[in-house]
Amino acid sequence: xxxxxxxxxxxxxxxxxxxxxxxxxxxxxxxxxxxxxxxxxxxxxxxxxxxxxxxxxxxxxxxxxxxxxxxxxxxxxxxxxxxxxxxxxxxxxxxxxxxxxxxxxxxxxxxxxxxxxxxxxxxxxxxxxxxxxxxxxxxxxxxxxxxxxxxxxxxxxxxxxxxxxxxxxxxxxxxxxxxxxxxxxxxxxxxxxxxxxxxxxxxxxxxxxxxxxxxxxxxxxxxxxxxxxxxxxxxxxxxxxxxxxxxxxxxxxxxxxxxxxxxxxxxxxxxxxxxxxxxxxxxxxxxxxxxxxxxx
Amino acid sequence: xxxxxxxxxxxxxxxxxxxxxxxxxxxxxxxxxxxxxxxxxxxxxxxxxxxxxxxxxxxxxxxxxxxxxxxxxxxxxxxxxxxxxxxxxxxxxxxxxxxxxxxxxxxxxxxxxxxxxxxxxxxxxxxxxxxxxxxxxxxxxxxxxxxxxxxxxxxxxxxxxxxxxxxxxxxxxxxxxxxxxxxxxxxxxxxxxxxxxxxxxxxxxxxxxxxxxxxxxxxxxxxxxxxxxxxxxxxxxxxxxxxxxxxxxxxxxxxxxxxxxxxxxxxxxxxxxxxxxxxxxxxxxxxxxxxxxxxxxxxxxxxxxxxxxxxxxxxxxxxxxxxxxxxxxxxxxxxxxxxxxxxxxxxxxxxxxxxxxx
Numbered sequence: 001x002x003x004x005x006x007x008x009x010x011x012x013x014x015x016x017x018x019x020x021x022x023x024x025x026x027x028x029x030x031x032x033x034x035x036x037x038x039x040x041x042x043x044x045x046x047x048x049x050x051x052x053x054x055x056x057x058x059x060x061x062x063x064x065x066x067x068x069x070x071x072x073x074x075x076x077x078x079x080x081x082x083x084x085x086x087x088x089x090x091x092x093x094x095x096x097x098x099x100x101x102x103x104x105x106x107x108x109x110x111x112x113x114x115x116x117x118x119x120x121x122x123x124x125x126x127x128x129x130x131x132x133x134x135x136x137x138x139x140x141x142x143x144x145x146x147x148x149x150x151x152x153x154x155x156x157x158x159x160x161x162x163x164x165x166x167x168x169x170x171x172x173x174x175x176x177x178x179x180x181x182x183x184x185x186x187x188x189x190x191x192x193x194x195x196x197x198x199x200x201x202x203x204x205x206x207x208x209x210x211x212x213x214x215x216x217x218x219x220x221x222x223x224x225x226x227x228x229x230x231x232x233x234x235x236x237x238x239x240x241x242x243x244x245x246x247x248x249x250x251x252x253x254x255x256x257x258x259x260x261x262x263x264x265x266x267x268x269x270x271x272x273x274x275x276x277x278x279x280x281x282x283x284x285x286x287x288x289x290x291x292x293x294x295x296x
Numbered sequence: 297x298x299x300x301x302x303x304x305x306x307x308x309x310x311x312x313x314x315x316x317x318x319x320x321x322x323x324x325x326x327x328x329x330x331x332x333x334x335x336x337x338x339x340x341x342x343x344x345x346x347x348x349x350x351x352x353x354x355x356x357x358x359x360x361x362x363x364x365x366x367x368x369x370x371x372x373x374x375x376x377x378x379x380x381x382x383x384x385x386x387x388x389x390x391x392x393x394x395x396x397x398x399x400x401x402x403x404x405x406x407x408x409x410x411x412x413x414x415x416x417x418x419x420x421x422x423x424x425x426x427x428x429x430x431x432x433x434x435x436x437x438x439x440x441x442x443x444x445x446x447x448x449x450x451x452x453x454x455x456x457x458x459x460x461x462x463x464x465x466x467x468x469x470x471x472x473x474x475x476x477x478x479x480x481x482x483x484x485x486x487x488x489x490x491x492x493x494x495x496x497x498x499x500x501x502x503x504x505x506x507x508x509x510x511x512x513x514x515x516x517x518x519x520x521x522x523x524x525x526x527x528x529x530x531x532x533x534x535x536x537x538x539x540x541x542x543x544x545x546x547x548x549x550x551x552x553x554x555x556x557x558x559x560x561x562x563x564x565x566x567x568x569x570x571x572x573x574x575x576x577x578x579x580x581x582x583x584x585x586x587x588x589x590x591x592x593x594x595x596x597x598x599x600x601x602x603x604x605x606x607x608x609x610x611x612x613x614x615x616x617x618x619x620x621x622x623x624x625x626x627x628x629x630x631x632x633x634x635x636x637x638x639x640x641x642x643x644x645x646x647x648x649x650x651x652x653x654x
Contacts, residue, residue: 007503018492116538200491204516244496
């Protein structure tokens with residue numbers, strides 16, 4: 001065992017890198033759910049963002065344009081979901097799952113010619129961290145501020161809490177929800193591109209391998225509060241990286257405990273936070289997953 | 297007259313239908329179940345290459361189907377049942393974790409033949425097949441021992457199953473033979489395919505001083521990270537040179553095509569029977585990618601000589617004296633490991649650090 005081999009600063013940097021994809025996807029989904037929509041297609045939007053961003057970055061040679069492309073790609077895919085659920089009033093759970101399947105297949109199709117291609121390297125700011133890590137934290141801060149202190153945030157929350165009342169007040173429920181869904185898609189796309197452009201960096205089919213589902217879990221974990229998304233993502237990502245480092249250092253803790261620790265600790269925190277049942281129930285948007293039609 | 301025309305047409309239609317039916321029945325339907333996506337450019341990719349070779353060999357007389365990214369567990373059983381119900385004659389289940397699912401479904405469909413990769417449970421309609429990857433691991437272990445300067449080799453492992461443990465032992469044994477100070481840092485990621493986690497594991501190992509990376513997972517992510525960090529690595533299951541043009545020293549390549557063609561032919565001929573196949577370098581089931589120029593000529597020659605000796609049957613990678621991790625004797629001087637012990641290998645050999653997870 002050689003714990004001195006673990007450099008704490010490097011460890012924190014890799015923690016932030018490992019957490020950023022789920023952080024981005026989760027904050028996007030938080031906004032979507034705050035508007036009363038449950039989009040289970042995060043995984044599909046992430047992987048679509050991963051390939052759109054990768055393709056854009058390779059074609060233009062600019063990672064920044066790549067991320068913009070990823071956000072657009074993710075948002076475009078989420079608009080399919082918005083059209084189906086908001087206009088055609090399809091079931092949100094089924095549509096979300098279908099979106100994931102579609103995203104996985106579609107990304108594999110357009111990714112065919114990008115296998116084995118090297119993406120342009122992103123510039124690092126400090127400690128080997130790139131700008132996107134801080135963009136992610138910035139998005140959390142802005143989301144928190146908008147939801148809490150602005151009129152836009154108030155309207156979004158109103159739509160999520162009671163769409164009939166919001167409609168009666170004259171707010172365009174469908175439009176607002178569509179905008180929220182597009183924002184969620186863009187964030188998921190950014191998260192996916194962070195995987196394919198920085199964390200791995202390469203394009204492989206199915207490379208998100210479940211990150212979208214973890215992002216969905218983190219939204220619940222965070223009880224729909226933006227800063228807790230940051231906490232949840234860092235906790236999950238951090239423990240994942242920490243346990244890999246402890247394994248590499250040969251720490252005498254059975255590997256099975258180390259491997260299960262991210263899930264175990266997430267569950268423990270979830271249990272502690274949901275101990276007060278009334279408060280947890282209050283936090284979930286009341287209209288979550290319910291379709292809205294003006295005739296109701 | 298009109299009636300006759302109708303009758304003729306009907307008869308012709310019936311005839312066509314019967315012909316189509318007969319044709320459909322003659323077509324051998326072969327299914328493949330993959331644990332990762334076909335585009336992983338590692339393990340599942342090579343199995344799919346084998347499937348494509350089957351199609352090329354038999355043309356229209358076979359029909360192949362595949363399902364990718366099937367989780368090991370209950371989902372696998374559902375997929376296999378679906379395949380068996382949809383008229384497949386032969387089904388290849390290409391991951392260790394499909395073992396129980398394969399056995400369960402095979403018991404329900406005695407007329408369907410199953411081939412399970414890297415497992416050890418067989419039945420009248422279940423064969424097992426695997427490759428002696430440890431032969432390739434011996435060669436790359438030798439190269440790793442010679443190439444490492446920090447004496448730390450990072451090893452990204454998937455699940456603690458005999459297949460993976462055998463690989464660690466074989467690689468370590470041959471690295472340590474040429475470099476007594478070498479140390480293997482093993483990280484278990486508990487996944488066959490998770491590029492992000494494999495990349496994180498590679499980074500953690502490199503940060504802690506590893507300058508050679510070996511992997512027993514299916515994605516090309518560790519190779520990409522090695523390339524980025526400017527160190528060297530070995531490809532797994534496929535030639536991963538595209539992902540690490542400078543990093544890849546060589547790769548263990550799985551070539552399933554000849555075996556798959558043989559087995560499909562056996563089903564067509566009606567000669568298929570349950571058996572266990574475990575082939576290595578000699579018949580070409582395990583291949584090594586061209587060794588990189590980064591490897592000094594003498595090391596390259598030694599590695600190639602070792603591969604040739606293994607192929608010729610002159611050298612077995614597990615030849616005694618070898619002790620187990622706890623220091624107890626396993627193989628005496630000159631003794632060669634038997635296949636039974638190798639197939640169920642659940643212990644580290646002397647010198648490997650750490651414990652095998654349960």
